[in-house]
Amino acid sequence: MARELRIPRALTALPAPVRWLAAPVALTCTVVVLIGSWSSADDPAVEVPRPSGKAADHCRALGAALPQELLGRARRDPSPASPYVAAWG
Template sequence: MARELRIPEALTALPAPVRWLALPVVLTCTVVALVGSWSSADPDIQVPQPSGRAADYCRALAGALPQELLGRPREDPSPASPYVAVWGGSPRTVLRCGVDRPEELDGPHAEDWSPTVDGVTWWSQKLSDGGYRFVTTMRAAYVEVTVPAGAAQNPFDPAAALTPEVKANIPG
């Protein structure tokens, strides 16, 4: 026993080409909307997942971070996270709070240049693209600031400028 397919009267009133195209158009629009929402997340930035006290400290730091860093506006990625902050478009300076302790701190790079500003020590690592990565040491949560080549006149300036907020929110 075959079931008869009944088309609503509102659709039968439409010309045949419109009826034929309605479903493909709706499906295409749905796919475009989904793909657009997925691509809003920045795949280049890995969002840390701190837990416990480190997560609390990072959320406090997020609330204290400036909307402008060295003349560059804050442009956080979407979806927003209390563990990531971004300044400038391209190149951009990225702060990530609650990152894991860098493995390089146990190897030959442990003795690399580590400037201290106002009691906060920043371990540094030169990146292959000419930029730098700075990570706090001896704090209750690790804070990483990545400064690509060309993002600042002196690569250490962004980390140094963020030191007061780090010191006030991440205990040593």
């Protein structure tokens, strides 16, 4: 026995094009809001980490081993320069 889909009365009062476009418009607005909320700053502020002891040695070695290019983006270390921070893009 198939159940009949009931559409709320408020939606049936709207013209068909409005009902058909409601979901795509809502999805488009959501995508626009999400993209607009992403930061597009060219040089974001980065707090310089200050490890000590063996952790500093390991971090320094890791920083030196990181690639100069990542996913087609050149390495561009942020300012202030630190052997513990790397950035690409």
